[in-house]
Every structure is written in C-alpha cells, then in structure tokens.
Amino acid sequence: MVVSLPLMSVTVLQVLWMVVALLLMFTGLSVVVLSLVWLERKALGRLQLRLGPTRTGPMGLMQPIADAVKLILKEDIIPNSSDRAIFWAAPVIVVLSAFMIWVTIPASEGLVLRNLELGLLYITAFAVMGILGLVLAGWGSANKYGVLGGLRSAAQLISYEIPVIMVVVAAGMLAGSLDLRVIVASQDQIPYALILPLGMVVFFIAGLAEVGRTPFDIYHAESEVVGGPFVEYSGAHWSVFFLAEYINTFAIAALVALLFLGGWSWPWDTVALAWLPSLPAWPWLGPLLSVVWFLFKVYAVILVVFWIRGTFPRLRIDQLMAFAWKAMVPLSFYSIVITAVYLYYDWPGWTLTLMSLAGLGIVGYIVYRRMTAPARRVAEVKARQAAQLAERRASSQAG
C-alpha cells in the first residue's frame, strides 16, 4: 500500500518503521541521560571528596531512576501569574530541539536515524531553537529571576553560536562536506584534532557555553538567579528541562568526537578491518565495535566536561560576552582562514596544525596575561613587602 504525498511517497511500513525508530531513539537517549546523571554525580563526588550515590542499587546505579520517579510523581506547580500556554510550551520546545538534533547524529556507519547531506547545518539550526524555549520559560513563569536568566541565556547562546558554526564550517571545509558520515570517513587516517587543534578547543569551549555548563552556567546560576528560567518549574516539567540539558551536553560531546576525534574510527582501523571480515560468524562485530568506540570517545569528552564543572567558578555575564567576542569569535574566524589557505595551496597537514597552534597560543597567552594580572601584582607587592620586612629586621638587628 502506497500513500502518496505531494513531495514524497512512502509506504505505511516505512512510516511505521520511522515511528518505531524514533521511539527507540527517545528510549536510547533517555537511558544515556540516566547514565550521565549517575556518572556526573559519581565523578563530581569523587572530585569533591565524596562518594556520590551509594545506597540505591549497586554503586548507586539506580539513583537516576529513583530521581526520575520522584520527579515525575511530584506535584507539578504552575504559578497563578504565569502565562500558561508559554509555560507549557517552553519545556516542549527545549526538549524537542534537543531530541531533533539526534535524528541526524550517527553513532556508527549504519546507526543513524536519518543521515542528511547537510547534517551539520541542520544540527546548528536546531541547536538555536533551544534558546527560544529558555527565553519563553523565563518569560512565561513571570518571575524576575526567570526573566533575567532567560535573557542571559539568549545573550550567551547567541554569542557562542557564532564560534560553534564557524568552527563547524572549518571542519566541513576540511572534509569537503557537511555530512557527518563523510566527515568521519575522511578522518580514518588522522583525526582533525591533530590537524585543527584550534578548532577543537574553540568548539569545545563554545559548546560548553552553548549547553550552559560550568564555567558558563550563567543563565541558571544557582547563587545568582537561583535556577534562572527553571526557577518556577517543578516535577515533570523541570525534569524535562533537565533531560534536554543532558541530551544537549551529550550532543556537544558527540559532535566533538565526530568532528575532531574521528567518530567511530578506531586506531589501527585498517589493520583491524583486514581481519574482521574474515570472521563471517560475527558480521555484527564490526558495527558493534564502532558504536562502542564512538561511545567511549563521547564519554571521555563528557568526563572532561564534568571535570571542568568540578574545578572552576563561573564567569560574570560581561566577562562571558567579552570572552565570546574578543577571543572565541576571532579565533573561529582565524580557523576558517587558515583552513582555507591550507586547502587552497594544498600545503601538508602539519602546516595547518602549526598555524592553528600558533593562533591558540597567542590568544591563550593574551587571555592568560589578562586573567593573571592581579596575581602578578600581588606577587610583586608581596616581594616588596618581604624586602621591606627583611630590611627592617636587618636594621633593627644592626641597631
């Protein structure tokens, strides 16, 4: 049976399959989020001289499930003064845009819901959609902290969207495509992290800001705006925001892995591939291994994200914006320029590495100097004070 639509014709079976696949993706991502919640609590606990959850299940593995049950069973409070429609729509928008990104992110050569030629464009487009949800959430909850947080998120996410897109463009130029599978395939020899380290650093930092993780967790800063856009949300609504946040973090980590760490290609890929097909009994082993390897890389990046959260304080909004426009945006443009030069003149790969490291070094040095200026001043004054003290002691001894 064929259903004819104006633009395409699909069979009912295909539609059904699509629905099933979508549901599978939702389930899979939810499981991933549960694992991330557990991992974050454990990793943070270890960083902070704590144990993290230990009571629910072995090693506290059931803790995220208990949390989820608690959140869903909690009373869902909607403030009287809120704009009900917007209040309801905001979490939906946020979570939909988070899930939509994953439609086109491949986990291995074959494991992708819908591979798009312009996959990266689609991803960046939907990443911006989430901002709308946050601003609406802040506005709709009719809370001043919410409004502040929502506007902060708008300013922050839009500023950091630019370096993200620019670096994505640079990676796309290297591969000659915006198709993620092609980008991964073109890294089977050497990952872009080695060719364009600048790109990876900029993408990772801007990505952190994009998903609002420490040190860029300004729009939901606990100690200032008390949760920002989420301040009036409770129970299931709040958990939906939470879900979206973790999915977005996972997406950024996955993109770092796909764009710069070679996705699911493994070291000694060619060697392994040479003997893998000779094991006809396990035709699924190759794909399985690539999924495992991909997840390994993503979780490694995620652990770095958690590590940063366990280490840094948060920036102020003006410092955050200054960092975006004075460091991130120029660096991302620079990465495009050097990539273009490298491609046009067909220089060897290490020249690009060198140029990108040089850019990173210069900007890193400037940022470092600016940030450590007070520290140097204190060191100077301490030295002066110590000298004065020594002088005084010497003179008192002489006297």
Added chain:
Amino acid sequence: MLLNMGPQHPSTHGVFRMVLWVDGEKIVDVEPHIGYLHRGSEKLCEGEQYHQVITLFDRLDYVANFNNELVYCQAVEKLMGLDVPERAEYIRVILCELNRIASHLLYVGTIGLDAGAMTPTMFAFRGRERIQALFEAVSGARMMHNYFRIGGVKEDLPGNFEQMMGELLPLLREDVEESDRILTFNEIFLSRLKDVGTISAEDAVDFGFTGPCLRGCGIEYDVRRAQPYSIYDRFDFDIPVGLDGDCWDRHWVRVQEMYESLKIVDQALEQMPAGEVVSSLGRRLIRPPAGEVYVRAENPRGEIGVHLISNGTDRPYRLKIRPPSFCNLSAIKHLLRNSWIADSVVILGSLDIVLGEVDR
C-alpha cells in the same frame, strides 16, 4: 526593575534581604533589610545570670563561638579584676585560633559557592569538620560550646588532647593549603573578585570596617596587635594586609590569616603550662561590683566589642554588643551601587557576614 533578593535566597548567607533596583544586569541602588533573625540578645542578657549569658554569646556569631565567649568572659573578668590561670589562657587562645580557622574555612567554602565553584566548599568543610570534631572532644558540642567560664574554662582538656592536636594540625595545614590552591589564584575566580566591591581605606574607616575587611584595604589594624588582650602579646605572627580593598584582597587576607592562626596555635601548644584551668572565684556566683567596662577582641569577622554595665547584682544591668558583621554590612549600599547582579553575591560573600550577629 525591582529585584527582591532574600530572605530566602541561596547566597544571602542566612536571612538577609536586599531589594535591588537593577537596570538590566547593573545594580542602580540597593536597600538592605535586616532583622529577620532578631532575638533581642542584648535584652535577654539582662535577664540572665552572668554565667548564663555565655550561652547567648555562643549564638551571636554562630560559626566562631569560642571567640564570642572569650570577649564576654573577658569583659566580666575585667569588671571583677579577676585573674585567669595561665593554662586557661592558653586553652582559650588555642581554641579561639582554631575557631578562626574554622570560620575562615567556612568563608572560603561559601565564597566559592557564591562564585559558582562547588568543590572548594567540600575541601574547606573537610578541614572545618576536623576542627569541630576536636571541639566536640573538648567541650562536648560541635557548635554552641558553652565551654569558657568567667575566670577560666569549664574543665581541663581531655587527656589525649596533645595527641589529637598532633594528628589534626598537619591535616589542617593541608586542608588550608588545598582550599587556598584550588581557589585563590584561579583565573576565573580572580576575574570575578579582583576590582569588584572596591572600597577606599578612608571609606572603610568611616563605615567602621574592622577585621579582614579593613585589612583588605591596606590598614594594618588587628586588635590582637593594637591592644593585645589575653596572652596575644606572647606570640609571633604577621598581620596580612591587602592593597586595593576589593573582594579578592579581603579573600586573600582571610586565607593568609589561616596560616597565621596555625602559627599561633603551634606556639601556644609549645608554651602551654600545666595547672588550674579556672580561678576559684569563677566557680562561685558571679556578682561583679557596680561599674561599667568596654572590652574589645578580634573575632574572625572583625572587632567585637562588649559594653557591660553592672549594678552589683548577679545579672548584667545593660550589655551592648558591637558586632563586627553589622558594621561591615553597613557599607553594602556603597559597595553594590553600579556593580553587576552577579557581583552582589560575591561582595556580600566577601564581607562574610553572620546574620546571628548582625540581627542579635
């Protein structure tokens, strides 16, 4: 926009309330509201016998209980002309300095939280817990010790005190160093605190700043040195001072003070003699002669003053407390104007107020 911050806000350090007039992210004006924790301590003191007042002083600055007890006991002792046994003085100094470290560690943890870092809190609290475990062994309570007595302390230290201190001090030094390393020179932390909440030395004096907040402005004033009380003139310690009077200088001064306190504790442990811990006069019902006295001491938050008037009965006639946090907090309007919303919590955190003392 009118933004109400507190009394239920995670970073107003208790039940303090600020009404902020903000223009976008900038603070135009601020109206602080205090009094949510007012218990009428000064009036309550008038109804209690002299020994019973000690418990009320425990509840003023509830993270530096020993220091509060000390200043009250000293006031009554001065009024009575009571001599405190040597050993009791040393016990008091050791406990007060440890309490100063505990209080500053708590400050390091909370300023970390205010600036958005979770981990320093945990690091700092580890050290604080160790100190409190020692306090519990000594006095029977982690906080609200009620251990100092007029004319000494309640009872002698536990037998294994020296051993406990031997175990505690190296760990404590490590804790202090760790919470210093993770935060003080962190680039983001510096950019959040440096040149934020700056106050000039003249303004600081005018507002009645004392303690680390005043020393952060570069004024070398410490009651322990300026008007040595108890036995503080016997120890060798430095008074760290800041330069610019901004939040980071106040932070830096506090961190350095922890090292200085460790130095004092080391020296006191070495010099501590054996002997009585409370003078026999202090065991009886206290009835100071009529008269008045003002005594000051250096609390972790600054100079605490007690103005005690006695009419010869067994209860104080009037007891006025000069809390350091209250005077430091009085500059909040001056400090917050034209700063960012995010700065407000950092500035408040760097003043390191305790509402139990502000509201009394």
